[in-house]
Amino acid sequence: MANWRSLPLYELMSYVLMFASVPMLAYGIHPYKYELIRLIVLTILTLYSGFFAALIWNDITDSDIDAIAHPNRPLPSGRIERKRFFQVALIFSVLTFVFAFAISMVCFVLTGIAALFVFFHNKYFKRRIRFPAYSEIFNPLQWVVVVIFGFCALWTVLPQSTDVVITAPILGTVSTSYLGILQMILLGCFTYFADTAHDIAEGVHDADADCRYGVQTYATTLGKKKTMTLSFIMFGISVFCGMVLFLLSILSLIFFILFSLVVTYTFFSAILHIPSKTENIEEYGACVGRRFYDYFLLTYDIVFIDILIQILVL
Numbered sequence: 001m002a003n004w005r006s007l008p009l010y011e012l013m014s015y016v017l018m019f020a021s022v023p024m025l026a027y028g029i030h031p032y033k034y035e036l037i038r039l040i041v042l043t044i045l046t047l048y049s050g051f052f053a054a055l056i057w058n059d060i061t062d063s064d065i066d067a068i069a070h071p072n073r074p075l076p077s078g079r080i081e082r083k084r085f086f087q088v089a090l091i092f093s094v095l096t097f098v099f100a101f102a103i104s105m106v107c108f109v110l111t112g113i114a115a116l117f118v119f120f121h122n123k124y125f126k127r128r129i130r131f132p133a134y135s136e137i138f139n140p141l142q143w144v145v146v147v148i149f150g151f152c153a154l155w156t157v158l159p160q161s162t163d164v165v166i167t168a169p170i171l172g173t174v175s176t177s178y179l180g181i182l183q184m185i186l187l188g189c190f191t192y193f194a195d196t197a198h199d200i201a202e203g204v205h206d207a208d209a210d211c212r213y214g215v216q217t218y219a220t221t222l223g224k225k226k227t228m229t230l231s232f233i234m235f236g237i238s239v240f241c242g243m244v245l246f247l248l249s250i251l252s253l254i255f256f257i258l259f260s261l262v263v264t265y266t267f268f269s270a271i272l273h274i275p276s277k278t279e280n281i282e283e284y285g286a287c288v289g290r291r292f293y294d295y296f297l298l299t300y301d302i303v304f305i306d307i308l309i310q311i312l313v314l
């Protein structure tokens with residue numbers, strides 16, 4: 001289990017498909033032109049840079065916790081100096097803002113709001129706020145930003161409807177439809193609950209270290225066994241959101257079939273590894289967390305594949 005949090009090639013590629021799939025879903029099944037392709041590329045670059053920036057900032061602020069729970073990570077293991085890690089995080093942060101500005105002012109401001117949230121959440125709030133399970137309630141919001149950003153990128157550059165029009169000084173105009181807003185909410189809900197299922201299962205693995213440093217998670221609040229049950233409930237809610245999104249969007253039977261297969265595999269592969277001994281629950285949490293994260297990424301991959309196939313046969 002030493003490499004359970006590594007970033008294999010398929011995961012790195014999945015992020016590209018994930019970040020591309022959001023504006024593609026918002027755009028619908030229409031011929032693709034240069035401006036849309038440019039928008040998708042800039043969205044990928046912005047969100048990819050932001051992902052690595054957030055990941056590194058998190059490793060910097062949580063280095064003391066990782067020294068106990070994940071000693072193989074870059075800072076605890078000594079593979080990289082803290083100063084150099086900080087410089088890399090700064091570079092990715094700057095790139096995120098540059099790419100967001102190239103899309104629209106709305107995306108630039110949204111990036112700034114997300115960056116402030118990530119900074120204060122990681123640096124201060126999750127250790128100082130004593131609200132039960134605060135950390136894992138708010139952690140998944142960082143992934144929900146991906147959904148909001150992707151939809152807003154399209155709505156500000158290539159609006160598809162004028163049902164809802166919001167104009168603000170400097171920011172410009174956001175234009176969309178009521179159905180587009182509903183789809184963004186459904187995809188955001190899927191993202192939140194799917195990532196929560198993964199996050200709180202992995203939190204079982206980190207519970208002892210989190211408890212020592214005062215980080216409020218489900219595992220430190222409810223206990224490890226109840227948290228694993230809650231993880232499966234969150235997984236079930238995400239499946240429901242995914243199915244409703246299928247019914248109310250451009251997604252076809254390709255998505256339904258592949259999504260159903262992934263859900264079935266994820267569920268049974270998780271329950272078949274339930275440990276017989278309580279003392280093994282930490283490793284089980286890490287394993288299930290990995291399964292749920294793969295499910296989370298694969299669902300976005302399926303969204304991309306479904307839309308791409310529909311576009312190619314258009």
